[in-house]
Amino acid sequence: MRLSRYFLPVLKENPAEAQIVSHRYMLRAGMIKQESAGIYAWLPLGYKVLARLEKIVHEEQQRAGHIPLLMPTLQSADLWRESGRYDDYGAEMLRIKDRHERDMLYGPTNEEMITDIFRTYVRSYKDLPLTLYHIQWKFRDELRPRFGVMRGREFLMKDGYNFDLTKEDALHAYNRHMVTYLRTFERMGLTAIPMRADSGPIGGDDTHEFLVLANTGESEVFYDEAVTDLKLGDRKVNFDNRDEVAEICREFTTLYARTDETHDAALFDQIPEERRKVGRGIEVGQIFYFGTKYSEPMGATVQTAEGTQVPVEMGSHGIGVSRLIGALIEANHDDKGIIWPEGVTPFHVGIVNLKQGDAEADAACENIHDSLIALGLDPLYDDRDERAGGKFATMDLIGLPWRITVGPRGLKNGVVELTSRRTGVSEEMTPADAIARIAAIYANI
């Protein structure tokens, strides 16, 4: 993409309304524009990151055999009356009347609707196990929306629901989700720690939250520092193998890591003192096992092999896709701007032309740009007639992890400069080597 043809409205000034760094940088980098309190338009750069996150979430869910569908944003109030949550949910539920005065609502979550879909079609234990999920916009009418997309009102969430015959099967689904989430967040370049949590309005016995460590996090967290060294990496997981999946969960949940809701000071004190950490975390995902909490009142039963009818065992599992972008920036930035992890960066590499209009520099940039595209990569070429300083500032702000700088002086020696946004380290090399290096960096991402 040539920047002269793109829409990247970066701001020089710090917006007064932004209290935290992710909100500030998202506004300044032209990623979002507030449309109403807690409701944002995703400008092209922001939308690109959102789409990358969605793709990772889809891939990791489907790798575990979970099946995508798409439920609507608006729901009938009747379903929520069946579960009893219509009255419980309070003012955060956006209640709507249509032209026929029917009670509707903008879905804040989908337990009721998915349970209704299940009971409409599934009759037999033979159709289990089943996990359905979607990525859809939700609405929670927060009293005081703030922190940009971190606590917005209209937000994008992945929510998945498992349906199983037995509690044991449902706990396998729970574990399967934990492993998919570990890989999802790792691919995004995040250290997200599963912590035992409180179930809140979803209900249920077992629940873990995934928290990204960041000073601006809303939750106080207590953890054994060794937990931050755990990595799933690219180990191959057989999601049908219960023991294998359970063993990974044990590996990631044995070391102490809890939010203030479930913190146990006595247990915490058993950690060697040098590894005992107190910090703050941003919640980016949560998994729940809640058994028959919805299936029983809503009559979602299946016939067992013995011919009896039993309510199906369920859980639900969410990832805050839009909020993740805030968390990513909170965990990856410096005082010049965002530093995207390679797995989620909107463009793979920036190309800065130090002397726009210089025939040789222009040709070298065009060639690098087109070669990268031919390799399936997505470069952003700053081809504007601007000073080099302004171009560098824009690249630093929008946070592309790699930058190729092209100027007449370097080209005389046959070289361009490849710079890492994270380390700031630059290396000179031929254009062909720079292209090859970028291709190698993204080959496994």
Next chain:
Amino acid sequence: MRLSRYFLPVLKENPAEAQIVSHRYMLRAGMIKQESAGIYAWLPLGYKVLARLEKIVHEEQQRAGHIPLLMPTLQSADLWRESGRYDDYGAEMLRIKDRHERDMLYGPTNEEMITDIFRTYVRSYKDLPLTLYHIQWKFRDELRPRFGVMRGREFLMKDGYNFDLTKEDALHAYNRHMVTYLRTFERMGLTAIPMRADSGPIGGDDTHEFLVLANTGESEVFYDEAVTDLKLGDRKVNFDNRDEVAEICREFTTLYARTDETHDAALFDQIPEERRKVGRGIEVGQIFYFGTKYSEPMGATVQTAEGTQVPVEMGSHGIGVSRLIGALIEANHDDKGIIWPEGVTPFHVGIVNLKQGDAEADAACENIHDSLIALGLDPLYDDRDERAGGKFATMDLIGLPWRITVGPRGLKNGVVELTSRRTGVSEEMTPADAIARIAAIYANI
């Protein structure tokens, strides 16, 4: 995908509420479930088709240099008061009050919001031309929603907006959109004819609708039969070349083709009688040039090279993504079910095992399934323990364009059967040849 692990709730009975064939088959094939009047959940098979359509729309828009972003579903009423449409729009606009009693609405379209985004950031003619688009859920509170996703209330639309300095530039954007739409619909396997139309509530002078011929269409259409032979094919288009783009538009809009709104009987009568056709059409897209209708009242101006301020020239361009699925089925079905064009089919090929549990048949099916996936294809393997007749009926109903049938008798002779859903013609060949044939069919799609 193995059907035993998928969620495909096909119905044997014809649902009473479905008046047209696309609605009937979408319900029967387990593609959608009605959640409220005119509001549908997209079950896995339906969601897959929707995702394929979205991908084609994105690719063709971006090929022409149009830039994706994502605006929210809910909008503030204030923007619509500025353009004067808040009061004009009537009962089809879903009006909402949030917890602070602020007037909101569920966007039925986005001219106001995109104009506001533009005026917030763009100041100079140097930033033009610019075309922004998104694919987002919309809501129109239809008095009588019907025909399934063809006239739903919550629907998925691609809407794009061009911003240009002069009328001439804006008409080039209009033409560019026409060409992208021609390719988009062709890739979906549709013959969608651009017809001069009425502008309706969007406003403007120039507008074309794209209509798919189908007996159940809501519009009466009058056309020269020769128009249905026009094909864009895979010719390479330089979207910056105005004459080239305009010439393609002339090619596709010179032959007579109009809806009843703009029909001219005298012109129609000049067509040679044997090519004069009257039929019905389903609207799947519309493009508008409307100049300064929104930019003027909303103050979206740019500075010209001469230093004066002028309101920006605009147009808007929509594709009814969810409704397209209805149109696709209306145009591609028989009495057994849907017949998907290869460009949009949810799975590329079905694999039917005639004797589940037969070691050789099972192994052959598994091998074909895995080989197709290794080639980047997406097969659906019916591995259920069902009679062959039931498996064939399901495959015919869900409409995969190709089927590989595997049975012990054929395998004795080293062959499987490859069947075209559209022609019904079957051929025997080795499993390896069947795989190669499927790969060749999808190589250019």
